[in-house]
Amino acid sequence: MTKETLAALALVYVGFHFLNLFMTFGPMGSKVIHISMGIGVLTLDLLRRHSGRSMKIVAAFAWVSVLAASAYFLSDQIGVLTRYGFASPPDMLAGAVLVFWMFFLTGLYFGVPFAVIGIVFFVYAYLGSYLPAPLTAPALDLLRVTSKLTVGALGDVVELSVTIIFLLLVFGTFLQASGAGAFIWRVAGNLARRIGGGTGALTVVSSGLVASFSGVGAANVGITGPIAIPLMKRDGYTSEQAAAIEAIASTGGQITPPILGMVAFLMADFIGVPYARVVLAAIIPAALFYMGLLLFVVLIYRRNGGQGQIQGEAHAGPAHGWIKVSISFLFPIAVIVALIIAGMSVQLAVFWSIVAIAVLALIFRLERDPKVWLHAVLEAAINGAALGMASGVLDVVMASLDITQLGMIVGFIVSQIGGASVLANFLLVLVAAYVMGMGMPGVAVYTVLAVTLAPVLISLGAEPLMAHFLIMYMTILSNFTPPVAPTLMLTARIAGANYMRAGLEAMKAGAGSILLPFFLFSYPALLLHDASLGAVLEAVIVTSVSIFLLTVSLLGWLGRPISMFERVLLALPPIIAWSAGFAGIRSTYWAAVAVCLAAFIWSVFAGYRTRQKPIAARAMEMERI
Known part of the structure; x- marks a missing residue:
């Protein structure tokens, strides 16, 4: 019976989102229905997989409490929005019910670390004013904080x-x-x-x-x-x-x-x-x-x-x-x-x-x-409901960032450590973005970093599009680079591979993608933003050749094993070219670019000649090595 009920609710849930495109449910009605019906879908999904008595009690409690909270919000949408920031006790109670289930289900479907991060920001909004500098947050009225953290969970991300x-x-x-x-x-x-x-x-x-x-x-x-x-x-x-x-x-x-x-x-x-x-x-x-x-x-x-x-x-x-x-x-x-x-x-x-x-x-x-189409509907409903819960947690994080002004605090800390050096600040931002992204969904990391670190990049001279694209890009790298790489963990399980050794291979295979942020920052033309054709061609050619040479150098193979001396010779020109370009030393930059192009032509020619060797000769060469 649970499976049939879940399938029926999934169909209704998907149908509501289609209907929402052409009908209005009030200023906050669609968000309330999205979250409340999503909680119903996810609890039924959990009940389908774990049909024990305790799960039935949890599901029943969720349905009753969420139904009451949703009915309250839907019956007084204008009033709730008018009182936002100074919400009444019933407003905050109804919001707290939805927030609780959003955190609970986010932890189950996206992992406990995601929910814990949200809880940290939730608590920081209350206790931030008691922390030592530079993490001290402004002291605010507790009722106002509670109002923003509960009702505010139905915000822009939802x-x-x-x-x-x-x-x-x-x-x-x-x-x-x-x-x-x-x-x-x-x-x-x-x-x-x-x-x-x-x-x-x-x-x-x-x-x-x-x-x-x-x-x-x-x-x-x-x-x-x-x-x-x-x-x-x-x-x-x-x-x-x-x-x-x-x-x-x-x-x-x-x-x-x-x-x-x-x-x-x-x-x-x-x-x-x-x-x-x-x-x-x-x-x-x-x-x-x-x-x-x-x-x-x-x-x-x-x-x-x-x-x-x-x-x-x-x-x-x-x-x-x-x-x-x-x-x-x-x-x-x-x-x-x-x-x-x-x-x-x-x-x-x-x-x-x-x-x-x-x-x-x-x-x-x-x-x-x-059955295939019904399974597609069910999969979309469950995944969409889970993302809805995560979106509510992110709205709580956004509310906390707004209350505590944490973005300004983090930006100040980074600028103090990096000083006046553009390169130092840029590297600090990349490292901070990578570390904060470990094991976390990209949406969660971006939501925080867009407020905390993107302004730092903008202050270094990056256009807002460039700054936010870099932040967005950095949020995906931790999916396949150790120590915490959720996507790599999944592929390693499928492959029966050692996770840490797979991580080392991912660092090699992803060398080009790991290096790309440096070139994006130096060449805004790569984003096709207010750039001439010449600037785009220069950026693409230099970046492509640099990634090619650095990857070959790292792998140590070009139709044959190449010596350490050859690997260093291949790696140095792109590093010098990027450093000179970043520092604005144009003569050195163009000279290094010329060497890069020459090294690239030599590499392709050498690889082509080696490829023409008989297979047996190459096998014997490998045995000697």
Whole structure:
């Protein structure tokens, strides 16, 4: 009975979000319904998996308390908003009920650390005035603090969740359920054969394509990981290499157009730019991200003795006509892009793309089993409800940051440590962003860093778009770099790999992506922001060549093992070029760039000549080494 009730509620929950696009439920009604119905979905999901007596008591208590709190908010929406900041006791009690369940369910679905971070900010709003300098927060009336932390939990991040994020989840699950995912494996296989790198290249391309519309690293691993990782292991990659490649490829989707992760929507809302502008800014960084990963994959595959061909059969999905599958995948994405460019709101563009998926599914009959579609609805409802809870926690964090002015405090601390040095402050911001992002969802980290550290980058001369894009980018790196890397943990489990050794491989494979923030800060033209064609070409060429040389130097392989002396010679020019460019020493910069280009041409030529050697000769050379 629980399964049937959950399925019915999931259908109603998804239907409400469609209806919300065309009807109004009051100034805060849609957010209240989104959270309260989401709590119902998640408690039923928990009850389905754990049907013990204690879980039944918890679920019953949740339903009764949330129903009462929601009914109160819905009955007096204008009054609650009018009293915000000076809320009445019933306002705060109803808000506290929703906040409690949001924290509780966030801890269960996103991990205890996420909820603990929210609790820390919650407590800091009350006790910050008692802490020593420089962490001292302004002393405020306790009732005012409570008002903002409870009613404020239904804030802008929850608004974003109910209007955009939920619909994006529906889009992703429906696109996968329609059978259009077969397109990904076909395209990935064809590209991988041209690039070389075997099933490693197949994984990078397929995971990148899937991640570009899922926007969530862990979710993407669940789609492609169980297929791609065993294929890589059979193809000569070690378990650790397979886990690292899948984790990085899945993570990159959060900055890959046309559909970025939730952080991108937060960023657009935070700095007040159209979402299409964020998509435009992400094009070149995403291409450089995957270029660096593909380079590693090709080199490591050939070092292991592979010839660039895909070994084993890639999963290509159901055997449908290629034209039907292609249209079913490309057309809905084209609808989103075209409608956003035409000026339609993101949520309506996503809605019409979902309609396009449904229409094409009826026409082409790619997936006929109703259970598949029902599972897609259920998956979207559960994931959307969980993100709704996390959004409420983030709104509490935002309220705490507003109350305590913590952003100004952290910015002051960083500037005091870094002094007047632009480079020192920049490095401090990167380190702080990385450390704070360990084990945390990107949306949580970005919400905090956008207030605390982005202003520091802006004070160093970065445009707001650049500062926030760097912060957004840094939030994804900890997904695959140790010591705490959630996406890598998942891929390591699938691959049966040692987690720490997989982390070391991820550091090598992701060398290009780890270096990219330095080039983004030095070359704003990479974000296509007020830049000439010449500036864009210079930025792309210098960054690409630098990533190539540094990756080859780190890996120590260029058709043959290269000596430490050669590795140093390859690594020095890009380091000198970046340092001189950062310092504004143009003569040294251009000289180093020239050396970089010469080293790149030599590397390609040397690698090509080595590739022409007979396979047996190369095998004997490897044995001697």
